[in-house]
Amino acid sequence: MSRVSADVATEATAAARGDAPLTPRRRNFISATFRSQPQAMVGLVIVVIFILIAIFAPLLAPYSIHEKTGAIYAPPSSAHWLGTDDGGVDMLSLLIYGSRVSLEVGLAAALVAMIIGGAVGVLSGFFGGSVDIILMRITDIFLVIPDIPLIIVMAAVFGRNLRNIIIIIGIIYWTSTARLIRAQVKSVRERVYVKRARSLGAGNNRLVFKHVLPQVSPLLIANTVLMIALAIFAETYIAFLGLGDPTTISWGRLIENAFKGNAVLNSAWWAIVPPGVCVTLVILACTMMGQSMEDALNPRLRVGHLAVRRFRVRPLHGKLETE
Amino acid sequence: MGRTDYIVKRSLFALLTVLVAVTINFLLFRALPGTAVSGLKCRACTVQFKKALAHDLGLDQSKWQQYKLYMENLVHGNLGVSAISHKPVRGELWEPLKNTVAMITLGTVFSIVFGVLTGVMAAWRRGTVVDRGSLWLSLAFYSMPTQWLGLMIVYFVADRVGLPHGGIQSPDLGILSQPSTYEYWKDRLDHMILPAMTLGLVLYGEYTLIVRSAMLETLGEDYVLTARAKGMSNWAIVWKHGFRNALLPIVTLIALSLGFIVGGAIVVEYVFNYPGIGLAIVDAIDKRDYPFLQGAFLLLTFSVILFNFIADLVYFKLDPRVTT
Amino acid sequence: MTDRRPVIAVEDMHVWFDLADGAELHAVQGVTFELRPGERMGLVGESGCGKTTTILAMMGLLPSSASVSGRVILDGEDIMERGESSVAPHRWCDISMVFQGAMNAFNPVKRIGDQIVEPMEMHGTASGSSARAQVRDLLELVGISGDRASRYPHEFSGGMRQRAAIALALACQPKVLLADEPTTALDVMVQAQILDLLVRLTRDLGLSMILVTHDLPVVAQVCDRAAVMYAGEIVEMGQMSDIYHEPRHPYTRMLFAATPDLLGDDEVQSIAGVPPRLDRDLIGCPFAPRCDSTFAPCTVDHPRSLQVETGHTAMCHLNDRLVVGAAGA
Numbered sequence: 001m002s003r004v005s006a007d008v009a010t011e012a013t014a015a016a017r018g019d020a021p022l023t024p025r026r027r028n029f030i031s032a033t034f035r036s037q038p039q040a041m042v043g044l045v046i047v048v049i050f051i052l053i054a055i056f057a058p059l060l061a062p063y064s065i066h067e068k069t070g071a072i073y074a075p076p077s078s079a080h081w082l083g084t085d086d087g088g089v090d091m092l093s094l095l096i097y098g099s100r101v102s103l104e105v106g107l108a109a110a111l112v113a114m115i116i117g118g119a120v121g122v123l124s125g126f127f128g129g130s131v132d133i134i135l136m137r138i139t140d141i142f143l144v145i146p147d148i149p150l151i152i153v154m155a156a157v158f159g160r161n162l163r164n165i166i167i168i169i170g171i172i173y174w175t176s177t178a179r180l181i182r183a184q185v186k187s188v189r190e191r192v193y194v195k196r197a198r199s200l201g202a203g204n205n206r207l208v209f210k211h212v213l214p215q216v217s218p219l220l221i222a223n224t225v226l227m228i229a230l231a232i233f234a235e236t237y238i239a240f241l242g243l244g245d246p247t248t249i250s251w252g253r254l255i256e257n258a259f260k261g262n263a264v265l266n267s268a269w270w271a272i273v274p275p276g277v278c279v280t281l282v283i284l285a286c287t288m289m290g291q292s293m294e295d296a297l298n299p300r301l302r303v304g305h306l307a308v309r310r311f312r313v314r315p316l317h318g319k320l321e322t323e
Numbered sequence: 324m325g326r327t328d329y330i331v332k333r334s335l336f337a338l339l340t341v342l343v344a345v346t347i348n349f350l351l352f353r354a355l356p357g358t359a360v361s362g363l364k365c366r367a368c369t370v371q372f373k374k375a376l377a378h379d380l381g382l383d384q385s386k387w388q389q390y391k392l393y394m395e396n397l398v399h400g401n402l403g404v405s406a407i408s409h410k411p412v413r414g415e416l417w418e419p420l421k422n423t424v425a426m427i428t429l430g431t432v433f434s435i436v437f438g439v440l441t442g443v444m445a446a447w448r449r450g451t452v453v454d455r456g457s458l459w460l461s462l463a464f465y466s467m468p469t470q471w472l473g474l475m476i477v478y479f480v481a482d483r484v485g486l487p488h489g490g491i492q493s494p495d496l497g498i499l500s501q502p503s504t505y506e507y508w509k510d511r512l513d514h515m516i517l518p519a520m521t522l523g524l525v526l527y528g529e530y531t532l533i534v535r536s537a538m539l540e541t542l543g544e545d546y547v548l549t550a551r552a553k554g555m556s557n558w559a560i561v562w563k564h565g566f567r568n569a570l571l572p573i574v575t576l577i578a579l580s581l582g583f584i585v586g587g588a589i590v591v592e593y594v595f596n597y598p599g600i601g602l603a604i605v606d607a608i609d610k611r612d613y614p615f616l617q618g619a620f621l622l623l624t625f626s627v628i629l630f631n632f633i634a635d636l637v638y639f640k641l642d643p644r645v646t647t
Numbered sequence: 648m649t650d651r652r653p654v655i656a657v658e659d660m661h662v663w664f665d666l667a668d669g670a671e672l673h674a675v676q677g678v679t680f681e682l683r684p685g686e687r688m689g690l691v692g693e694s695g696c697g698k699t700t701t702i703l704a705m706m707g708l709l710p711s712s713a714s715v716s717g718r719v720i721l722d723g724e725d726i727m728e729r730g731e732s733s734v735a736p737h738r739w740c741d742i743s744m745v746f747q748g749a750m751n752a753f754n755p756v757k758r759i760g761d762q763i764v765e766p767m768e769m770h771g772t773a774s775g776s777s778a779r780a781q782v783r784d785l786l787e788l789v790g791i792s793g794d795r796a797s798r799y800p801h802e803f804s805g806g807m808r809q810r811a812a813i814a815l816a817l818a819c820q821p822k823v824l825l826a827d828e829p830t831t832a833l834d835v836m837v838q839a840q841i842l843d844l845l846v847r848l849t850r851d852l853g854l855s856m857i858l859v860t861h862d863l864p865v866v867a868q869v870c871d872r873a874a875v876m877y878a879g880e881i882v883e884m885g886q887m888s889d890i891y892h893e894p895r896h897p898y899t900r901m902l903f904a905a906t907p908d909l910l911g912d913d914e915v916q917s918i919a920g921v922p923p924r925l926d927r928d929l930i931g932c933p934f935a936p937r938c939d940s941t942f943a944p945c946t947v948d949h950p951r952s953l954q955v956e957t958g959h960t961a962m963c964h965l966n967d968r969l970v971v972g973a974a975g976a
Contacts, residue, residue, distance in 0.1 A: 141340050143579070152608065152620075229466070236468040240590060241605060255471050259594065264478050264488070272478060276471030283466040311709040313730035314716035316659060545751035549815075552708055552746075553766040554738035564754055571756075643799045644755055 040292035046285035050278070054099040061093035065249060073261075073268040083270035085254075086261030094254055095274050101250035102279070105166055105235045110227035112170025113177055118220050120174065121181025126189060126212060135178075143175050151234065155243035162245045169234045177223050181216055188215045222293030229286035236279055251275040329645055330636070337632040344624040348617055349393050402618035407610050412618035416600065420622070422491060423599030427588050430519035434526035435577065441527075442534025446542060447561055457531060464528030469587045473521040473594035486517050489596035518595040522587050526580070533576045537569035544568070571642050578634030581627050653681035653720075654855050655705075655742065655823050660717030660727075662697070662704050662879075672926045674700045676879040678717075682823065682855045687846070689866035689887070690859045691902070692876035695922060698859045699747065701876075702825040706742055707734030721823075739766045740819040747827040749812035753800040759811055760796025766818045785814040789844060806837035813844065817852075824848075827859045842869050863902060867891060872958075875899050878922050878933040881952070885959030895961035897938045932964065940965060 053060060062081075063069045068088035069080075076083045082091035124135040154168045189212065197211060232251075238244050239252030240259070254275035263271040396403070402412040441461070445454040464472075481488050491514045496502050502510070541547070542565050550560045592601035600619060607615040639645055662675035675697045682688055690698045704715050707730065719727040719734075721741055726734050746752045753762055763782045767773040773781050783793035789810040800808060809829060816824055826845065830838040846869055849856050858870055866873050867887060874884040875898060883896040894900040901918050920937035923929055931946040932938070938945065944964045952962040 140336070141343055152604070152616075233468060236470070237586065237590060240468075240470045241593070241608065243608070252468075255468065255474070259470070259474060264474065269478060272471070272474050276468060276475065279468050279471065280463070280466045284462060287462065287466060311704075311707065311711060311730065312714040313727065314661075314663075314714050316716055316718070545746065545748065546754040548708065549746060549752040550754075552706060552738055552744050554735060554740075554769060555765075559769075568754065568756055642756060644801045 037292045039288045043285035043288035043292070046281055047289070050099055050282055051103060053096055054103050057096045057100055061090075061096040063090040063093045065089055065093050065097050073263070073266045073271065075268075076270050082274055083268065085257060085271050086263070086266075086268075091270055091274060094249060095251070095278060098249045098251045098254055098275065099278065101162070101245075101248045102232055102235060102252065102282070105162065105169070105250065106228045106232040106282070108166045109169035109173070109231035109234070110224050112167060113174040113227045113231070114220060114224040116170060117174035117177025117223075118181055118216075120178040122185050122212065122216065124178065125182040125185025128186075132182075136182075139175050139178050142172075151238060152241065152243065155238060160243055160245055162248060165235065165238055165243075165245060168238075169231050172234070173227060173230055177220070177227065180223055181220060184216050184219050185212055188212050191215075219294065222290050224290075225286050225293065226290035229283040229290065232279060232283055232286075251279050255279075326639075326645070329639055333632060333635040333639075337628055337635075340628050341625060344628065345394070345397065345621065346390075348621055348624070349390055397621075402621065403614040405612055405615045407607075407612045407615070412615050415603070415615060416618060416622060419598055419600045419603045422597065423588055423592070423601060426515045426519050426592075426597065426599060427522065427584060429515055430522035431526060431584060433519065433523035434530055437523075438527045438530025439534050439573075441531045442536075443538055443561060443566060445531065445535045446538030446565075447557070449539065454535075458535070461528040461531035464524050465532065466528075467525065469521065469525050470590040470594050472525060473518070473591050476517055476521055477594065481517060487514055489594075490514055491598050514595075514597065518591045518597050521594070522584070522591050525587060526584065529580060529583075530577065533580075534569065534573055537572040537576075538565055540572070541565045541569040571638060574634055574637050574641065578631050581630045585623050585627060651683065654684050654722075656681040656718075656720040657701075657705065658718040658720065660701065660704060660719070661715070662700050662709065663714045665712040665714075666926060670926050674879055674925055675704065678876075678879075678881055680874055680881065680884060682857065684822070684855055685849055685853050686872065687849050687856045687858060687870045689870035689873040690857055690876060691863065691866050691873055692861065693922060694861060696876040697879040698876050699827055702744065702827060702857060702859055705825065706738060706744060707731055708744075739816075739821060740770050740772070741821055742823040742825065743816040743819070743821040744825040745809075745812050745816045745827065745829050747831065749809050749829070750805055750832070752812050752815070753808065755800050758797055758799055759803070763796070763811075763815050763818050766815075770819050772819050782814075782818075785817055786811070788817070788848075789814045790840070806833055806841070809833060809837075809841055810844065813841075813848070817848070817854075820852075822855060824854050824856045825859070826856060828861070829858070830860070830862070830865060838865075845869065875902070878929075879925055880933070880962065881960075882934065882963070883959075883961040885956075885961075889956070889959045895955045895959065895966055896934075896963045897940045897965070898934050899961075901939070932962075 066089075069090055070084040070088050072084065072086055072088050074080060074084040074088070080090050080092065082095065084090055085094060120135050120139065124132045151168055151172060154171075155165065158164045158168070197206075235244070235250060236252035236255060239250060240256045242256065244250065244253050244256070252275075255272070258268070258271040258275070261271070263269075400413060402416070404410065405412050405415055408415065441457045445457045448454050477488050480486075487493060491511060493510050493514075496506065496510050538561075542561075547560060547564055550564050555563075588599065589601035589604055591597070592599045593605050596602065600623070604616065604619050606612075607619065658679050660675055660678045661673070664672040664674055666672055678697075678701055680688070690701065692698050700709070703709050704713075704727075705719055707727070709715065715727065715730070717727060718725045721737060726737050753759060760779065760782050763785065764773075764778045767778045767781065779796070782796050786796060787793050791807055791810055791814070795803070795807075800811075803811060813826075813829070829845070830841050833841065842865060845856060845858070848854055858866065860866060870887055872885065873887055873890050874881045875890070875896065876882065877898050883890060883894065883899045890899060891903060894903060898918075905918060918937055923933050923936070929949070931944075931948060932941075932950050935941050935945040942964070944950075944967070948964070950962045950964045950967070952960050953966050954960050955966050
């Protein structure tokens with residue numbers, strides 16, 4: 001998954017749900033989007049379920065994750081629904097507690113990316129001129145430098161704790177948000193009411209906060225949701241390379257554990273499959289939600305000039321009146 | 324006139340980015356705790372020895388001097404000396420690089436070919452089962468963590484198709500007799516297939532989405548209607564007008580995903596224990612071989628920037644409108 | 648003596664578009680007309696009245712959300728009979744089109760010349776160097792220098808692209824040319840040149856043309872006949888001078904009245920009100936809500952198309968008092 005493709009699959013979810021092309025909608029009707037697009041609703045439900053699992057983890061997890069409560073790599077049984085890992089700890093409990101860290105990192109890092117990207121985008125789009133040029137060059141450079149080596153180096157340099165991971169991910173991924181917001185701000189800036197407000201003497205601050213931000217925030221939110229998907233992906237990556245926070249359990253670390261603990265050799269599929277499924281589900285859900293939202297805000301009503309089924313012919317309709 | 328401007332501009336940008344990347348590389352590694360020398364552990368590594376080595380490497384000079392030294396070395400292709408093997412980093416990179424390039428090429432070709440075919444088909448038959456099915460599949464692969472997909476493939480697929488779990492060479496090859504050239508290369512290929520496929524599947528998901536989106540954009544353009552009016556068959560329109568024009572955004576987006584390929588390769592090699600650059604990097608992280616890491620990252624960053632630049636050139640060739 | 652047989656005839660054409668909620672939009676309702684060789688006919692009306700849809704339907708270029716009924720008779724054959732498969736062979740060689748916004752009709756990454764050669768080679772009318780020579784001739788014919796064939800579309804100005812689009816439409820020597828708003832978005836000088844060109848081409852090449860536009864002065868200048876469309880139907884049709892001097896439908900009259908200066912380049916001024924929705928059946932005359940001459944039958948019966956004089960039909964109750972004739976000329 002790359003930072004770029006987050007911008008791209010705009011019609012993917014729309015088509016995946018099989019609806020007709022969208023009609024343009026008012027910008028601030030996010031809830032209308034959800035109501036009209038079942039895929040977005042499904043995505044939201046999935047994410048909410050996981051968030052609830054994370055919040056109520058202590059209530060839901062059957063065992064403690066700090067104690068050996070079963071045999072090493074015990075297969076799923078009635079005592080341990082998802083078996084145990086290489087330390088004899090219950091997998092289901094690990095999975096439930098792991099959701100906390102994974103979601104926390106995802107949400108927090110996405111927030112960081114949103115703040116940085118949003119700020120850069122707004123400044124760049126609003127002020128234009130040299131501010132714009134400089135900021136955009138910086139963005140371009142960030143985009144070209146490969147993110148993975150940067151993550152690795154920064155994790156190695158700044159230490160492996162959760163806070164750092166969050167900041168690192170945020171720093172890597174703010175660029176696409178910045179681009180998107182900048183384009184949006186530019187178009188909003190040209191709107192009549194902004195110009196009018198300016199001519200009435202409204203200061204820049206006022207313009208930005210009262211007029212520009214409200215117009216831009218739906219898109220910002222949609223983009224942030226997509227960022228969550230990217231951030232969770234990045235977290236699993238960092239954890240897998242052993243650069244994650246050693247004191248916490250996340251889905252990424254569970255996958256790493258399975259690898260380091262030779263789950264494959266031990267035929268312990270229950271240690272491998274569930275964490276990956278969870279990650280995939282959450283990323284899929286966020287992608288669907290985010291794409292649907294972006295879709296609704298930047299509608300691309302496309303008439304395809306090519307269709308497998310062409311126009312249809314019907315038998316003669318009315319009667320010809322003859323002289 | 325305007326056309327050559329473009330090339331000049333992109334070249335300058337590429338060079339600037341290289342410069343920035345190189346500098347960031349330098350700064351980051353200088354910021355690491357300890358120096359390349361203090362972490363050395365070996366029998367002869369007394370305090371005096373380390374001091375002498377530090378002096379040789381220029382580590383007792385000011386940061387600015389070190390930077391100049393670093394740049395000078397770079398220009399001469401000197402990437403430093405590995406802290407673990409004590410051999411020049413450049414030499415250490417060569418063999419793994421070959422392995423990685425082979426594997427990545429296999430995976431990327433697979434993903435581009437299938438991604439393009441699926442994306443074009445999905446766009447052409449938009450709204451049908453073919454479209455929706457392939458979209459779901461692509462979204463699913465796109466959402467999977469690469470390393471997890473690799474593990475799943477090792478667990479569920481490898482044995483079933485008789486492919487090895489990892490490494491690059493079967494341990495029993497050449498034990499009884501000298502393997503023939505064919506056997507040798509076939510064995511290497513066998514070891515490459517699964518890691519390449521893992522990388523390819525994740526990329527395929529992304530590329531299908533990109534190609535589909537670009538094709539839909541193109542197929543809605545007026546000149547497609549004109550082509551249909553001229554009496555062109557669907558097939559001809561899709562390839563001659565649709566795809567040819569969609570190539571523009573496709574090339575750009577594929578180029579921009581190269582950063583991901585780099586990262587994906589690292590993780591895939593780790594999972595499959597495939598001795599490429601990725602695995603070397605992971606090892607180096609583990610062993611704190613910072614000079615090696617620095618060299619490897621430089622190489623990776625440089626390749627990505629290079630490929631982006633090549634993509635710029637390809638785009639330039641494809642689009643006659645480009646002037647800036 | 649010009650051939651009196653029509654080169655193309657449309658009989659009772661209907662077009663429906665599927666709507667999202669399962670309903671249908673009845674975009675074209677029973678359109679019938681004929682076109683003779685060398686004739687220039689204008690198809691006029693507000694945006695959304697169905698004029699573009701009609702000509703797209705004639706070439707079978709509607710999307711899959713459309714269904715069509717009716718006959719399109721070209722050379723004695725109903726080319727709409729089996730839909731796409733019976734229409735496709737006639738594209739470009741018998742009937743071609745200059746699209747609205749021809750600026751974008753060209754593929755930006757291919758040379759103009761190559762794009763004009765394309766249909767020639769496809770339909771087998773020419774190939775290789777003779778095709779390229781014909782392209783140069785065509786470009787010269789529309790007033791573009793022949794060696795611009797190797798240029799790309801973005802190197803042409805808007806007006807030149809329009810001309811190139813006309814050249815493209817002539818590539819396979821069609822009998823009928825459908826021109827959809829060929830002069831919109833062009834400045835007045837260029838407009839005049841393009842219209843001039845179209846007139847010359849129909850005269851010199853014996854080409855028949857349907858000119859779709861909302862711009863009355865254009866129609867009045869260029870066309871021999873005109874058909875006025877409203878809400879998917881032809882409400883009046885006849886010789887240009889008849890329609891202009893003696894409109895027999897209030898809509899036509901109001902259209903002409905709303906245009907202050909026939910020689911000016913103003914767009915049709917809006918008549919107050921909006922056209923009716925086409926996704927449901929209408930009672931009475933579709934124009935009644937905006938008409939200034941309604942009386943008893945207007946809100947109750949849908950008027951029939953009546954021949955008010957030779958070659959002049961109108962669909963209005965005001966003409967009911969005449970000897971009952973029928974649609975068709």
